[in-house]
Amino acid sequence: MKRTILCIVAALALLAVPATASDFALFGAYQDTEDANEGLGVGGRLRFNYFELRGTYFDDVTSEVDFGGDDCPPDCVENDDFDLKFVPLEAGLVFKFGGNERVNFFIGGGAGYYIIDTDFAEVDDEVGYYGVLGTDIMFGDGNFGMTIEGMYRNMEATVREANSDDVDVDEEVDIQLGGVGANVGLVWRF
Numbered sequence: 001m002k003r004t005i006l007c008i009v010a011a012l013a014l015l016a017v018p019a020t021a022s023d024f025a026l027f028g029a030y031q032d033t034e035d036a037n038e039g040l041g042v043g044g045r046l047r048f049n050y051f052e053l054r055g056t057y058f059d060d061v062t063s064e065v066d067f068g069g070d071d072c073p074p075d076c077v078e079n080d081d082f083d084l085k086f087v088p089l090e091a092g093l094v095f096k097f098g099g100n101e102r103v104n105f106f107i108g109g110g111a112g113y114y115i116i117d118t119d120f121a122e123v124d125d126e127v128g129y130y131g132v133l134g135t136d137i138m139f140g141d142g143n144f145g146m147t148i149e150g151m152y153r154n155m156e157a158t159v160r161e162a163n164s165d166d167v168d169v170d171e172e173v174d175i176q177l178g179g180v181g182a183n184v185g186l187v188w189r190f
Contacts, residue, residue: 022047022048022049022189022190023046023047023136023187023188023189023190024044024045024046024047024187024188024190025044025045025136025147025185025186025187025188026042026043026044026185026186027042027043027044027045027147027149027183027184027185027186028040028041028042028183028184028185029041029042029043029056029058029181029182029183030181030182030183031056031058031151031153031179031180031181032179032180032181033176033177033178033179034176034177034178034179035175035176035177036084036175036177039058039059039060039084039086040058040059040060041056041057041058041059042056042057043055043056043057043088043183043185044056047094050093050094050095051091051092051093051094052091052092052093052094052108052110053090053091054088054089054090054091054092054112054130055087055088055089055090056087056088056183057085057087058084058085058086058087058088059085060083060084060085083118083119084116084117084118084123084157084177085116085117085118086114086115086116086117086177087114087115088112088113088114088130088153088155089112089113089114089115090110090111090112090113090130091110091111091112092108092109092110092111092130092132093108093109093110094106094107094108094132095107095108099135101138101142102137102138102142102145103135103136103137103138104135104136104138105134105135106132106133106134106135106136107131107132107133108131108132109129109130109131109132110129110130111127111128111129111130112127112128112129112130112153112155113125113126113127114126114127114128114155114157114177116157116177118159121159122159123157123158123159124157124158126155126156126157126158126177127155128153128154128155128156128178129153129154129155130151130152130153130154131151131152132149132150132151132152133149133150133151134147134148134149134150134183135147135148136187138187138189142189143188143189143190144186144187144188144189145186145187145189146184146185146186146187147183147184147185147186147187148182148183148184149182149183149184150180150181150182151180151181151182151183152178152179152180152181153177153178153179153181154178155176155177155178156174156175156176156177156178157174157175157177158174158175159174159175
């Protein structure tokens, strides 16, 4: 229910925003997390001068967290891999500096709401923050180009209530899904 309400509010907010966007980007995304492996995904960003909205989808970020504890019986999961899907929805400020019409550098950051899903256990959606540093390199007439970004996300998820009789989760297990990442894609200026 919480996800449905969030999606409806986000869609209405995007429809209510006047057409003053300064650029739009689509990109491939890479995320390396502290307690899980790397993940590949796709995403996009929409900028309104100094304000930006971002969304990324990571389909398979494999976690290697020990859910058994020290006294794990033989039938529980210990250091088992399980797949996570997570969707960072982020909003923040971005500042462009040093550059010209063809090459623009930027730095930014903001807050994020992170939708997390796995069929292994119960995981709540979380909030966190991000920082980004990058450049837009424009081609031809300056309305189309390439974007390259380095990112850092900070967010922690809590895993509880395993959905399997074969798995014994000792209380709640925190996993840090934050870490460094990179985005490379195409950008259009309006």
